[in-house]
Amino acid sequence: MNELVLTLGWLGIYAPMALGAAASAVGCSIAGMASIGAMTETDGGYGRFVGVSAFPSTMVIYGIVIMFTLNREVTPENAGGLFGIGILSGIALMYCGIWQGRACAAAINATKEKPEIFGLALAPAAIIEGFGVFAFVFALVISAGIS
Amino acid sequence: MSDPDAYIALISSLPGSERLFVAKQPPLSRLRLDRRLKALTSEDAKVLKVMEHALNWSAYDMDVTDAQAVLRCKQALAEIPQSSLRRLFLERMDLRTVVAALRLRGQGGNPPSGAYGFGRWSRHIPAYWGDPDFRLSTAMPWIKEARQLLEAEDPLGLERLLLSVSHKQLKRHAARHLFDFEAVAIYVLIWNIFDRWAQSNAQNAAARFEKLAQKAMSNVADFDFERVSA
Numbered sequence A: 001m002n003e004l005v006l007t008l009g010w011l012g013i014y015a016p017m018a019l020g021a022a023a024s025a026v027g028c029s030i031a032g033m034a035s036i037g038a039m040t041e042t043d044g045g046y047g048r049f050v051g052v053s054a055f056p057s058t059m060v061i062y063g064i065v066i067m068f069t070l071n072r073e074v075t076p077e078n079a080g081g082l083f084g085i086g087i088l089s090g091i092a093l094m095y096c097g098i099w100q101g102r103a104c105a106a107a108i109n110a111t112k113e114k115p116e117i118f119g120l121a122l123a124p125a126a127i128i129e130g131f132g133v134f135a136f137v138f139a140l141v142i143s144a145g146i147s
Numbered sequence B: 001m002s003d004p005d006a007y008i009a010l011i012s013s014l015p016g017s018e019r020l021f022v023a024k025q026p027p028l029s030r031l032r033l034d035r036r037l038k039a040l041t042s043e044d045a046k047v048l049k050v051m052e053h054a055l056n057w058s059a060y061d062m063d064v065t066d067a068q069a070v071l072r073c074k075q076a077l078a079e080i081p082q083s084s085l086r087r088l089f090l091e092r093m094d095l096r097t098v099v100a101a102l103r104l105r106g107q108g109g110n111p112p113s114g115a116y117g118f119g120r121w122s123r124h125i126p127a128y129w130g131d132p133d134f135r136l137s138t139a140m141p142w143i144k145e146a147r148q149l150l151e152a153e154d155p156l157g158l159e160r161l162l163l164s165v166s167h168k169q170l171k172r173h174a175a176r177h178l179f180d181f182e183a184v185a186i187y188v189l190i191w192n193i194f195d196r197w198a199q200s201n202a203q204n205a206a207a208r209f210e211k212l213a214q215k216a217m218s219n220v221a222d223f224d225f226e227r228v229s230a
Helices: A002-041 A046-053 A055-070 A079-111 A115-121 A123-143 B008-012 B017-022 B030-039 B042-055 B066-078 B083-106 B143-151 B155-174 B181-218 B225-229
Strands: none
Touching: A002 A046, A002 A055, A002 A079, A002 B008, A046 A079, A055 A079, A055 A123, A079 A115, A079 A123, A079 B008, A115 A123, B008 B030, B008 B181, B017 B181, B030 B181, B042 B066, B042 B083, B042 B181, B066 B083, B083 B143, B083 B155, B083 B181, B143 B155, B155 B181
């Protein structure tokens, strides 16, 4: 039984990193495809498209920081806490990354037609980033209570 | 339901459908559109072809009968798996059914019993044949204007009204689809409307040119060419 609990603890430590990486990969690929498509239709502003498509890459950074914060000796007493925080923050980051990629793709698709709405079109992606930051910050705050 | 991220690059590489109607020059030719549509999977390409084949009037022979047209649309509907596209297709069929009924009545026909259209209104319309709008003015607010244009023998005005109604229907469906196959199919159908719109403009221009030419030529008979050359 202890082995299973310890395994869950290790899973919790690595989950934010793994799920954050998956989120960034999927999100960046979704936004990246949109930027490639937009480049074939427009005559300039390519750098902006590529820059926007890199937005979801922050999720893996948050995941790495959470992983280092949770990284400690896993015992039967703290394994449950590590598992809960790690898995749930990882899932939150994963959803944020994928949907941020979709929001970025929509922004790129819209701004290729109307470059003047570039800033406003990024607002949904920025709001999603805020939710990712919530998951990140409160994972750090609550992990301080784990021995 | 289709993969919501299936055609991100394809959709992003197409000019916005709104731009099709405001640009002086067509922003996307059929040739270029077809080149972009090569990114579709073979299954999706087949569905799109079936839809276009059933919805584009240019795909019909001049001597096609109502029964043949209805059969083609029914067969096409059976080959469309996406629920949104099926709804969209049925809405277009409702529109065509109503217009067919208006035309039939305008020609002095009795309530049709055979295949003149299909969809949810095909039985309702013969039941309310005597009503000017077939009691559909709530469900289809454009029907009154369509009837008036038909009675005024203004085919171009009617064509534009129907294209406008179809365009609004497509835009309503497009709001729910961003980067999936449905979004691509709706874009192509809007492109077809734009194409018809552009052609109707060309026809309008040609008719006006002919009228002006006839008016100008009517004075030519009185013109003394020999005096001018002397």
